[in-house]
Amino acid sequence: MYSCMHANAQTNCNQVLKGLVLESQSGLPIESVSVFIEGKAIGSKTNINGEFVLNGLCEGTYFLISKHLNHEIKREQIIVSNKNPFKTIYLNCHTDTLHQVMIKGARIHWEDVTVSNKVQGDDLKMSIGQSLGKSLEKINGVYNLSTGNNINKPVIRGLHSNRVVIMNNEIRQEGQQWGNEHAPEIDPNMAKEIEVVKGAQSIRYGSDIIGGIILVNPASLLTIKKTSAEINVAGFTNGRGLNISSMLEGSVLKNKNLNYRIQGSYKKSGNTKTPTYFLKNTGMNEINYSVALGYKKNNWNIEVYQSYFNTKIGIFAGSHIGNLTDLYAAFDAKKPIDSAKFSYNIGFPYQHVVHYLTKLKFNYFIKNTGNLSVLYGFQKNIRKEYDKTLQTKNDDGSYEPALNFDLYSNALDVNFEHKTIDRFNGNLGISSSFQKNNYYGNYFIPNYDRVNTGLYWVEKWHKNRFSFEGGLRYDINYFSVLKWKQNILTNSTHFYSGLASTFSSRYQFPYFTLHANVGTAWRSPFVNELYSNGVHHSAASFEIGDENLVPERNYNSSITVDFNYKNKVDMEFTIYNNYILNYINLQPKLPATLTIRGAFPTFFYSQVNANFSGLEYAATFVFLKKIQNHFKANITLAKDISNNKYLVGIPPAKIEHTLEFNLLKKKLINIKWSLNNSYTFQQKRVPLHADYVNPPKGYYLANSDFILEYKNVFVNFGIQNVFNTSYRDYMNRNRYFANEIGRNIFTRISIPIQ
């Protein structure tokens, strides 16, 4: 992110830089690595212990290049000061070496103290045409809370919605994320990588990260070197879906300091089909674009980004029910009573969501001090949910949205990254946001203004094989709510404040890396938890908020062990525990609410102490150089400690195996075939009488992928649900009404144009 800033001649030019070069995955020292300063005649080679020394450096900022035959070249910024800094460099194996093994979708950012997983490169290309949530399922332990096939909300270690923060190009995504059927309004086609940090490891982006954080990042604007374009096309048989996205980037007026990127995508699909019947009204249309402009000068740079997201999603007609009797009738039916044929037509009920995001970022490098960045974000989210009922019909015969919200969000972040002082490197900053919500349709949540301000300080320290990171963050959160109460317009306010902190450490043994993290975060009750009052149609339940809820606080701890043996075996094992004090939970309430549409089971928001713990295991083994075996398994165990009961809606355990064959590997051409088998267990840890029906049975699924890479052209041909298995998924709200979709044959093509 920094622009080039070579230090000018300084007074003190006798500085010594000592360092160590390790292989990122095994942690073993690498001998004979050329380490040199970019643009200077200062360089050296590592000894048998991976150590190097560079003499005669002036104080200032440089780019350090590390080169080795079997490893990827690395370019890193370093700050040389009179404190005689020490630098540990990690090199990755060449990604095109056959011996290279990596856990699929679980690539750890090795040098980071915190443990994170990324979807990028081929994994991301193999997600073209999928929603953001679906793309993230490649990461072990990430599930989706779905409503049908098109609405997916990521679930991290059993938590979702307000407990999972999503950063959309560095701006905290603000939609109506409290709703179970409100998916993130983000086009994954714009991303270069999607990163997931589970638990409360990351404090810079908020003190309310109870479940985890998802960072959706486009490629950097500042590193664009020439004009290039990319076209991605994907087609799917099930739903006869099409996804087209394209991107163009380059420099304005041949000015290498002024770069742009334009990106757009279009998505359309019709009624999807289970193995035996079509699902009525399950089509969707989506159109998105983004425009970005970046300018860099010697010691500063600026970036402007604007994105637009517009989606219309049909809600499965069979899931639109009047009351509990309808729900039971729909559940008892072997197939939905409303039959359908294939159609692209989207009828009632449907959602129409438009999301605008504007980002303005300014970065200023202060010589010998650090880097200052100022980030402003504006978002407008317009959500309309249409329902064809007597109440929503206009006099002219058209229908007005049953739910209609406008949400405006402003964010201002100022971050200062100080230069390394005595091995300490850190960030401190302030982030504030102001938000305003208006509704126009039926009442579900009130109008509100919300102000949040947080101060944070995160420091990293590292020496040789040990790294440490610690952070503190203090936040205040203020709500002003305007709502009708018994025909009187009332204004009420809520104020919450609290401290969050996190401590992580990492030690690199030969072959092993050990990560340990403890952290605590807190989250204010949100307006839906405080004030919701109404019927959730897809769940046939009446939900009642509680104004007197207090913030929830978690205490999170996790240990991750990575093991890599000579690039033949690569393993990752994590054990975690997340204790949540005053966990806000929907509890059943008696008697049911009597309405003119019948009696609705009633739930109210209440607080319990809950504990979430789990295991995540991923491994890759290489056989005969051409065959890779990828294993994944995870389980989440959640309990309401206060009442000694299980919790509703926790993802079931899952095991997965992928067999990957490298069929052909040449300089220009690369052909792979893989077979993925997974088994999702039945969730048996559920509370009694808190759900209408028992969780669906466990199911086995097979997927097959064929990948052809020729030069930079990427082709992925595959089949999802190879055996056309009929199954229902516990995390899909449509499980009450219909099976999941059946076999889906697809082709994805990605063509870069230089």
Place this chain on the structure above:
Amino acid sequence: MKSTILTTSILTLSIFGLLFSQSSCKKTTPPDPNEEELVTTFKIIFTDSAGTKPNVVAIYKDIDGDGGNNPSVFDTIKLQSNTTYNATILLLDESKTPADTISNEVLEEGNEHLFCFTPTNINTTIVRTDKDINNLEIGLRSKWITGAASNGTTQIVLRHQPDNTKNGSCNIGSSDVDLTFQTILY
């Protein structure tokens, strides 16, 4: 120099753009729930086809809609035995003055609506007597033929069956009204 000017102008433009988009965000009061369309009242009026016995009216009324206060009226249907009644259903929004007759909309969209009657433990036969444009029954008007004295319930459901799905069956669609009245034949 040229690029500096260009950058400055782009920056200025984008800041103005942001300010402009901000101005659309003004303070609003939430919609008055009194202006929302509700179905607050269900009324069924029985008249003796022979014209001799008194009219009977049964009402369900919940002025503030779903939740909040409990329904203020939920009558028992009391009909005389061995009588043939003509019944008419009215759906009203009485949260407004004058009250809005929602059942007119049901009638206009007769081809998308169907009333279903399920008597339990009472000796009565209920027959719908009105038809929609496709010659399918609606049920806003019906005939209740009562038998011997008995006690039980009658479930009255209004099914919403849009998109040409209506075929006379009660299984299709979703419920706009679902009320179970205590019923006495005496």
